[in-house]
Amino acid sequence: MSAIQISHLSKSFTTQPVLNDVSLHIRHGEFVAVLGPSGCGKTTLLRTIAGFEPVNSGSITVGDRLFSSPDIHVAPEKRDLGIVFQNYALWPHMSVEENVAYSLKVAGMDRNERRTRTKDALALVGLADYATRRPSDLSGGQRQRVALARCLVTRPGVVLLDEPLANLDVHLRATMEEEFSRFHQHTGATLLYITHDQQEAMAIADRVVVMNEGKVMQFATPQTLYREPANEMVATFIDDGRVIPAKNIQRAESGIVLAEILGLRCRLRASPEQMAVASAQVSVHATGLRFADTGEQGIAARITRVIYRGGYRQIDVEPHSDPELRLSLHSPAEKTWQAGDNVTFMIADGWIIPQ
Numbered sequence: 001m002s003a004i005q006i007s008h009l010s011k012s013f014t015t016q017p018v019l020n021d022v023s024l025h026i027r028h029g030e031f032v033a034v035l036g037p038s039g040c041g042k043t044t045l046l047r048t049i050a051g052f053e054p055v056n057s058g059s060i061t062v063g064d065r066l067f068s069s070p071d072i073h074v075a076p077e078k079r080d081l082g083i084v085f086q087n088y089a090l091w092p093h094m095s096v097e098e099n100v101a102y103s104l105k106v107a108g109m110d111r112n113e114r115r116t117r118t119k120d121a122l123a124l125v126g127l128a129d130y131a132t133r134r135p136s137d138l139s140g141g142q143r144q145r146v147a148l149a150r151c152l153v154t155r156p157g158v159v160l161l162d163e164p165l166a167n168l169d170v171h172l173r174a175t176m177e178e179e180f181s182r183f184h185q186h187t188g189a190t191l192l193y194i195t196h197d198q199q200e201a202m203a204i205a206d207r208v209v210v211m212n213e214g215k216v217m218q219f220a221t222p223q224t225l226y227r228e229p230a231n232e233m234v235a236t237f238i239d240d241g242r243v244i245p246a247k248n249i250q251r252a253e254s255g256i257v258l259a260e261i262l263g264l265r266c267r268l269r270a271s272p273e274q275m276a277v278a279s280a281q282v283s284v285h286a287t288g289l290r291f292a293d294t295g296e297q298g299i300a301a302r303i304t305r306v307i308y309r310g311g312y313r314q315i316d317v318e319p320h321s322d323p324e325l326r327l328s329l330h331s332p333a334e335k336t337w338q339a340g341d342n343v344t345f346m347i348a349d350g351w352i353i354p355q
């Protein structure tokens with residue numbers, strides 16, 4: 001079993017705390033992405049799991065093996081983890097198959113077994129026909145796939161990936177996302193995937209860890225992060241979400257409240273435990289706002305900017321009653337709005353951030 005149990009993990013470099021009481025339970029076979037602003041500690045988390053960094057307090061256990069605690073530090077090569085980095089450092093003088101087979105050779109595996117495993121690994125990443133090529137004769141995406149094959153040939157139960165697609169262009173990234181999903185399905189390995197790219201994380205992971213300043217802000221499915229953020233940081237970080245103040249929050253039914261936002265009474269989603277309170281913050285996304293129908297009482301606002309986004313237009317507005325607030329709506333691309341137009345909008349969907 002390859003579940004990863006991280007308990008109250010803290011790590012400092014000299015005096016600077018970089019990981020602060022991080023606890024995560026990653027299930028066996030789960031695909032987990034770690035997301036957060038630059039410098040929040042993502043790579044340090046991965047490096048402590050890999051064994052490249054000792055920990056100050058807390059523990060890391062994989063399956064039933066305790067890897068790290070203040071008193072115990074299992075060496076990286078004894079952890080049996082697969083690791084794929086952004087700079088995939090292939091041996092330039094070896095062919096693709098030699099690169100992939102190298103670790104098996106070092107481990108003393110016999111030639112036939114090595115051949116079979118290498119062939120299987122290359123087939124899995126779609127490079128069966130490239131076995132004899134040199135890395136210099138491959139594209140960036142193909143090289144990254146060799147790095148992936150090199151990792152999976154050892155059949156690790158846990159694979160750590162640090163921004164493996166960061167050096168690839170947009171189209172290749174999309175192809176490689178599919179590749180990772182396929183790889184995950186075939187191997188059943190537990191995957192921990194660090195990325196800057198939230199669309200990538202949301203598209204491929206079962207669950208996503210959002211980190212900020214060395215702490216776990218929320219560990220949940222992509223849908224939950226988007227619909228039910230645990231705090232303001234997650235609400236504004238995911239998909240350019242916005243936070244609006246609300247007053248006079250009253251329970252309507254389990255999971256639904258009525259609240260006043262910018263002078264308008266709105267129906268909002270909330271945790272079933274949400275109590276009646278005088279004020280709260282509401283998480284909204286552009287998809288949860290809509291223009292008011294004719295005759296419908298909405299929130300009056302001025303359009304500040306119109307951005308053509310291909311299939312739709314992004315309409316940025318500032319409400320008359322709170323011009324500091326910047327909200328965005330989506331509108332069909334053919335609709336012609338202008339900056340300076342006055343509009344009214346409704347809050348069709350919003351979430352009361354738990355206090």
Ligand SMILES: Nc1ncnc2c1ncn2[C@@H]1O[C@H](COP(=O)(O)OP(=O)(O)OP(=O)(O)O)[C@@H](O)[C@H]1O
Nearest residue numbers: 013014018036037038039040041042043044045196
């Ligand atoms: N070896 C080190 N010595 C001192 N400080 C370090 C060391 N490694 C990382 N840090 C600091 O720890 C903090 C977290 O770094 P880390 O690389 O884990 O962040 P990250 O979330 O992966 O960032 P990015 O997304 O920019 O790669 C940063 O402030 C960084 O400067």
